[in-house]
Amino acid sequence: MRRLPVRSHLRRLQGARVRAHRKRARERSALPVHAVAANAGVGVAVLKALVVGGGITGLTAAYVLARAGAGVVLAEGSSRLGGKVRTEVADGFLIEHGPDAFLTVRPAALELCREIGLGPEVVAPRGPESVLVWHRDRLLPVPPGAGMGMPTRFVPFLRSPLFTPLQKVRAGIEVVVPSVGADGDLSIGAFLRRRYGNAVVDRVAGPLISAIYGADADELSLDALMPRLREAERRHGSLVRAGMAARRSARAPAAPMLMTLRNGLGSMVEALAQRLGPTEVRLDARLDRLERGGARYVARFSGGAPVTADVVILATPASVTAAALGDLAPAAVEPLRSITYRSTLSVTLAYGAEDVADPAALGFVVPRGALPITACTWSSAKWP
Template identity: 30%
Template structure:
């Protein structure tokens, strides 16, 4: 996946800078990228997994720069804006300025029919509430209820946060998923006031960076950049729910990133269809066994879901395995439907569906309205997200039928799709339950007892693609640091990202 490939590329970079590094990547499947990838079919580009990434975390943008693919970055389409929420089967826009779980613009929030009049007043009363008691962590649901009330939780926060984590907010850790809201309360007493202060500080910082960039550009003797700024800089569109102006993708889909990472690896580094059967300590290194045999490595990076990592380490560290399996992973499914005729859709990027609606779908993305080049000019590509139970139990045919029923019921889409593609993500979505930061710290502390071992992936410190990339790069840096020694004292280290 992206974590393992990012780790491998970081190690290759270290080798190019003069450090003696040999790298081998074992990938269980016949294609690299894990859940990330793009399939091209009949003029449509269908994503296997995430269709983009947020740019306020710089790791992936920086990786794209080092890979030489920044010219292929793509912003969300300006002809659409924001998202809708379903209430009693009807579609309503997320109130302007609503930030995941908190309103920031009073008039827009008061005008929204998503909450009852009492529900809206209860939410806005947050600005007058005292600061809550100091807590190390609490569930996201508990936090939203005590600050903004039950309606805000059920009708806005749950579908928006659920769309990111695919998890029950009653279980999700606020500290590990949405720490800026906890920080806003702790620093400013009111979350709403704290978010406004954070926004003002961010605007000042962005203005300062823009001024510095303009001065540097004027002072430069080189040619002017063709880019008008990195994807995700200010666009004049105010955030509602997810901050869509901060999202980016690539012109031919997320496959561009995977292809660039694979192309950057030397020949022979990536071994496909090579699942790792066992991992065992061997002195200050480790033995890695696949169907092709056993190899010894000085350092090993494991970039797998927590449960799979647990199975690899259980034989030599049962306690580490026990801690890893406590990281719960959820499931979901997507159905991509390609239409040869342009559909009559709202001018938004998609919609989210509260669990209170009791529908089979949890969200929809209008992929061809969100990103350029995802469908022929006269067509549309829509993506329907279905919940965990259906992902695990229903047939592909049943999932397609449900997706079409949902499109018909909510959006009036009655056309026969040209084709439909189902993807399932079974036990693939880490869910950061209350106390996750303590579990993650305990896992890392235990793993540090094995200097040859480093862990990467999205199970510990963030579920997004930039988090996954940074996790892989940090694991590579730890492996390099652990291998540091006088040149005469040890042979050139060989480092291994073990992927799926």
Template identity: 35%
Template sequence: MKVVVVGGGIAGLSAAHRLTESGHPGLEVTLLERSDRFGGTIRTVERDGCLVELGPDSFLTSKPWLSDLAGRLGVADRIIPTARTHRRSHVVHRGKLHPLPDGFLMMAPTRLWPMVGTSLFSWKGKARCALDLILPKGSATGDESLGAFVRRRFGGEVLERVVQPLIGGIYAGDPDTLSLKATIPRFFEMEQHHRSVIKAMVAQRRAAAKQQRGASAGSTAAKHRGQASAGSGGPAGSGGPAGSGGPTGSGARYGELASFDRGMETIVQALLRQLPSDAMHTQAEVTRLSREGSGWNLTCGDGRHFHVDGVILAVPSRHAAELLHGTDSGLFEELAAIPHASSAVMNLAYRRSDVPHPLDCFGFVVPAVEDREIIACTFSSVKFPNRAPEGLVLLRVFLGGMLQQELLRSDDEVLLRIVRGELRDLMGIENEPLHTELARYPDAMPQYLVGHGRRVERIESLLGRHPGLALAGNAYGGVGLPDCVRSGVQAAERVLGGADAAQLTEPAS
């Protein structure tokens, strides 16, 4: 059996790894990547002692697929949690940085007094948010935009000042067009099961705290029982992010975020070490795909041809659509209809003495109503250890997204001036950075619009016409790195004929 994986990002690499580790007799796997490197948007570089992430800088451990893969590849011991201190986010409000109220998670407060005391919301906005406690639950059928859901349950202030910028940082999208069920289905489920989202989140927080107290008590007892053998197991927490605790602070679920000690490209290099080098090809763009009998023909731009039994398209959905245009017009239309947003990431290194801000958080997000030209900033050297040498600060600034697409037409020098101006206004940084790194990602973030779940179901149904064909990537069942790993594994199992392998997605958290 011969299989070609098209696309060498994390989804394609995961698919190729799953195929090779399957032990399927006579299986030949080839991976074709059109660029000059593997890893897709994952790229870590070192510059003057700084560990710079040009793409994603972390992943959710609550979605186990990447962590599990790291274990199989032997790099689980290199997973690190976020720093225990300063696990909070700030929000720009009226030109100033304001902390999110402690316990405010994504769209709802879980603690009363921090919400009462915050200056981020008006008293009217706070009262409107509290109505979630008494409002009836919405319909269980159909789909609803994330923005409509938040307005209905918490009001416009929560949407404009918190949810929109947080969602913009995750999906680079507009909450008024994004599907609630396809992006954050757990909030829909909270409403359906508890009626009030706040009540559901408070109950979950208390349950997590109780579980953590029990785990701490058990750990203390075990420590006393095993004192005689202390020192044999390595440093505390070295087994991975489990010791990072539950979600604490405010904003994102920082207790569930992790990275690798030497950056996210660790997982890419670990995959490449496990895959046969003679089967891995860069600068190999597939320009034509067609069905022939029970197999598939692929042609590359350099003239190479492949006739195979299975194909995994681990490429952006628009590229998959182009390749399938002559094979299935229905698939072409569904895949081509998934819109994408462009974004850019700029890393800047400064002397600590040049940054007046106390750096007492992981960063800040910028609501669209503030009418500024950046959408977020992460304090990388605060969020994870060993990202910058002593005395330096590493910042990551995000630009673009669906609400600022025109901005990305500017050249690099203009973007640098914009970023420096925003950091001067918001953080008081006057001096030039020691060095900068800019990475652009055109049309890289799929937009899960209202009805996205139904679209994925239709794509899945159409795929059923084509045995040996599978799709993988971030356009279907989740945009995070663990979701992409899962999609690659599922695509491999589909091609191998595994049970239930045809699912592009499943309920997310």
């Protein structure tokens, strides 16, 4: 009893220190941006930045740097900007060749859309965000309340024909499975198998996660992609309990998990490209090597003249980044090389509305190896 005031005092002290530390960190990270802008205003040498890779990452970096007053060169190896983001309109159909949505749980994309004038274009899925899963030659609904396939509500899960009674019992004891602790990273699959058992991962969570990330849940890093799960486990001792606590404290109905832009995510690429100001955009400029040139960097391309810059952002695939860094940052090369990529083929088919039943879901996912595809999106049912 007597220790309470001391502990709360300590917590206040620690809280104040953390806040002061965060404030200093914010000031430090904001410095280059202000310095760039101030320098530009008084005619002192403007920071020259090179951004390599004109996908959504490189475009956003170039936009932020240009907005802050830096002189920017954006070098893209192909003949178009956007990278994986590519929207095509053909015969009245809007086709997304790459991503078709962003997750609202990470608000950066939504905030960026609003900042670049696309706020009114943001749209949510047409109906409830229900997804089906392929199970023994038929499509069954993922139990409601199973965020990313992880059960956080008991009743729909108990009613689901996807699991045997024994598998339901195993998943139910999630509430008493001890925490994994904070030491070392592990795969999302390993984390969820420990908490819910194999059936939940193999039948629902794994297929949903691999449909989003294009890779196996057993190969994806928990800390890199879903640190919130570990945090939820640490705070509540269980993901089911974390889900219950979140529902109790929710003041408003949950926001949609996914959002997109009315005319496709390609409009984000166009809007960013229009806001690059005096940025020099070079297409068909493939970076080969990055070298030191005194206090600056010299980038050599297989198409076009070298670029000298004060700062360089490499928004390229990991293997390209590793090759470009060469001797410049040997410690980064091996970890970059160890990142593997999966190739993905996306096929778009169109049917007359009269030829298909109105699907009561956004699409379906497929457990590993059950069909030659991993997922299917019913675009016209998904988006308005």
